[in-house]
Amino acid sequence: MTQLLLAIRGVKSFYGNIMALKGVDLDVNQGEIVTLIGANGAGKSTLMMTTFGSPRAREGSIVFEGRDITRLPPHEIAKLRIAQSPEGRRIFPRMTVLENLQMGATVAEPGHFADDLKRVCTFFPLLEKRMHQRGGTLSGGEQQMLAIGRALMSRPRLLMLDEPSLGLAPMLVKQIFRAIRELNERDRLTVFLVEQNAFHALKLAHRGYVIVNGQITLSGSGRDLLARPEVRAAYLEGGRS
Numbered sequence: 626m627t628q629l630l631l632a633i634r635g636v637k638s639f640y641g642n643i644m645a646l647k648g649v650d651l652d653v654n655q656g657e658i659v660t661l662i663g664a665n666g667a668g669k670s671t672l673m674m675t676t677f678g679s680p681r682a683r684e685g686s687i688v689f690e691g692r693d694i695t696r697l698p699p700h701e702i703a704k705l706r707i708a709q710s711p712e713g714r715r716i717f718p719r720m721t722v723l724e725n726l727q728m729g730a731t732v733a734e735p736g737h738f739a740d741d742l743k744r745v746c747t748f749f750p751l752l753e754k755r756m757h758q759r760g761g762t763l764s765g766g767e768q769q770m771l772a773i774g775r776a777l778m779s780r781p782r783l784l785m786l787d788e789p790s791l792g793l794a795p796m797l798v799k800q801i802f803r804a805i806r807e808l809n810e811r812d813r814l815t816v817f818l819v820e821q822n823a824f825h826a827l828k829l830a831h832r833g834y835v836i837v838n839g840q841i842t843l844s845g846s847g848r849d850l851l852a853r854p855e856v857r858a859a860y861l862e863g864g865r866s
Contacts, residue, residue, distance in 0.1 A: 628655040630783060630815055631676070635685035638675045645671040647839040648685065653783065653817050658809050660818040660830035660847065662860055668839040669819040670712050673787050676817075677709050678702050689783070703732050708781035712788045712819075714772040718761025722752055725760050725771055729778030737780065745774040748804045766797035773804070783815050784808070790822045798822065802829055823860035827851045835860075 631653040638646040646668050653659045663669050675682050678699040687695045694702055708729070716725050726745065730738055746753040749770040755763060760771060769789055776784055786805070790798040802825050808814045820826035827833050830847035835856065843850065850856050 629653075630655045630657075630690060631817065632688040633672070633676065633685070634688070636672070636675060636682045636687060637684040638671055638680050638682055640671075640680065645839055646675060646682075649836070649839070649841055651834055651841065653815060655815055656809070656813050657831045658805065658816045658818060658829055660820055660826040660833045661836055662820060662823045662826055662833060662850075662856075663836035664859075665821070667836045669821075669836055670787055671839075672836070673709065673785055673817070673819050674711075676785065677707065703779065706732070706780060706782040707785065708776035708779045708783070709785040710769075710772040710776045710787065710789060712791065714768045716760040716763075716768055716771050716775065718759065720760055721757050722760060722763070722771055723756045725775050726752075726778050729775035731779075733778060733780045738778075741778050741780065745777050748777075748807065749774055766793050766800075769793060769797070769801060770804075773801070777808075781814070783817060785817045785819075787819045788821060789818070790820060790825065798825060805829060823856070824851070827856075 629652060633649055633651040636646050636649045637644060649672055661669050661672065674680065676687055678697055682695050686693055689705060689707060717728065726742060730741065751767055752770055752774055755767060760768065763771060773789065789801050805816060806829055809816055818826055827847040827850050833845065833847050833850045834841050835843040
């Protein structure tokens, strides 16, 4: 039986007087990879940030595991084992890789740190070699691995990834998406993925949503959305990197 993990209903979000989200409905079930695709400025990142409490939804509700989290501040949401790897990575550049990963583990039980560190290094072996290097000296791809690894250190029930392939070479994009698939298949980790690379994202996802100007316009299985002519025309032409 499918268990609903995250339910977003009628969510409206604003930047000042500008409505960025115009009544969004979206579901993420336990054990799924759900992807949200759309053009720049469509509201993808805003929905992810709103889910994490900043900006706060002005209307509608966000429910995680049956609990309304719409009004919770981000640090309280993190304690519920929702982790975010934000757009632009936002690692701590002056801290070492190990210190960045320790920051991610602050909401997890300390007794699991060694096991969780080993798990992150299994998915991203490059990080093990860079453990005592400052985050700011890593390549873009390594910083993205670190951002995801930091999120994993909190032992999340829901992993939210915002544009993990942005600015990366095709080889690294494939590596990042392979790791996401393995996390889902091996650990049954639930993933909510915001991504401009529609081809890779929909190929990976169990289900997907298309957002246009702050509104969901299409939804369906990843395979179904990949096959739709309007999705192919808008998001896939030349996008198979």
